[in-house]
Amino acid sequence: MGPYFAFINGFREAISNQDKEELRQLILYEKKRNDPITKGFVTKLLSDFTSNLHACIYKESNGFVEGNVNRLKTIKRMMYGRASFELLRIRVLYPYQ
Numbered sequence: 121m122g123p124y125f126a127f128i129n130g131f132r133e134a135i136s137n138q139d140k141e142e143l144r145q146l147i148l149y150e151k152k153r154n155d156p157i158t159k160g161f162v163t164k165l166l167s168d169f170t171s172n173l174h175a176c177i178y179k180e181s182n183g184f185v186e187g188n189v190n191r192l193k194t195i196k197r198m199m200y201g202r203a204s205f206e207l208l209r210i211r212v213l214y215p216y217q
Contacts, residue, residue, distance in 0.1 A: 127158060140173050 127150055134143035147169075150162050165172050192212060199208050 123153070123155070124157065135176055138177055140177050143176050144173060 127146070130146045131143070133139075134146055147162060147165055150158055151166065195208070195211050199211065
């Protein structure tokens, strides 16, 4: 079993078990190893370390809100300069009626 296989399995296990401490130790150990293959992945994880640890623990997500914001911006872009405010209001509220 190579070091990459161990890192991937450890990472997968820490995420599935929601074990924040195991994930922290795994990432910091891999950073110390300074392997060129995993270096980019570890650097990206460390760029926002606390948020990644919280994402491991908590089930809450802002995905629903971000999806609605994306939908609204898309509708706004499509209708820019082409229709009245009343039509825009109808298109925005359509899925919820």
